[in-house]
Amino acid sequence: MKRIVLFASGSGSNVENIIRFFKDRPEITVSCVLSNKRDARVLDRCAALDVSAIYFNRHAFYHSDTVLDFLRSQKPDLIVLAGFLWKVPENLVEHFPDKIINIHPALLPKYGGKGMYGSRVHQAVKENQERETGITIHYVNEAYDEGAIIEQVRIPISPEDGVDDIARKVHELEYKHFPRVIAGLLSQD
Numbered sequence: 001m002k003r004i005v006l007f008a009s010g011s012g013s014n015v016e017n018i019i020r021f022f023k024d025r026p027e028i029t030v031s032c033v034l035s036n037k038r039d040a041r042v043l044d045r046c047a048a049l050d051v052s053a054i055y056f057n058r059h060a061f062y063h064s065d066t067v068l069d070f071l072r073s074q075k076p077d078l079i080v081l082a083g084f085l086w087k088v089p090e091n092l093v094e095h096f097p098d099k100i101i102n103i104h105p106a107l108l109p110k111y112g113g114k115g116m117y118g119s120r121v122h123q124a125v126k127e128n129q130e131r132e133t134g135i136t137i138h139y140v141n142e143a144y145d146e147g148a149i150i151e152q153v154r155i156p157i158s159p160e161d162g163v164d165d166i167a168r169k170v171h172e173l174e175y176k177h178f179p180r181v182i183a184g185l186l187s188q189d
């Protein structure tokens, strides 16, 4: 049995999609979801789906071993950031080499880095009149959005597409491809 731990900060629609995808697959399970936002919608989604979810604060993450110790106890095969907005501290990255992945809602290295999240990304893509955007699934290292790329999927944008249209298209790509890529990584070892 392979175990996934998910991190999320907000709505958690990707978390829900991933949980549903693996629900009927006995070889892979989502063991727990962690959130740094006490009132994040992702926590309600987990409750409705009967999946354990835990809130942690800045001190637990950056200034103690609380989150690290908890993760160790979970023995995750993969740690998946799905809309998680805090930078992962070095001690976690060092502890779980090649085991932490993230999804970014654009084609990195474009539109990445600190402050580039949510609709800000799609806004920038629109302002630059890009003809395409997409998703990037990558390993997490000490720098924001700079870890090795695992997979990118592209989608065309038309000039008529507004920021919301771009966001919707990208979310659809995420729902379609993120669980598949996770399953692929877990079937490798």
Ligand code: GRF
Pocket (backbone or CB within 6 Å): 008, 010, 011, 012, 013, 014, 015, 082, 083, 084, 103, 104, 105, 118, 171, 174
């Ligand atoms: C997604 O677009 C993901 O790429 C980004 O944060 C967003 C999370 O959306 N990292 P949701 O909370 O899963 O709806």
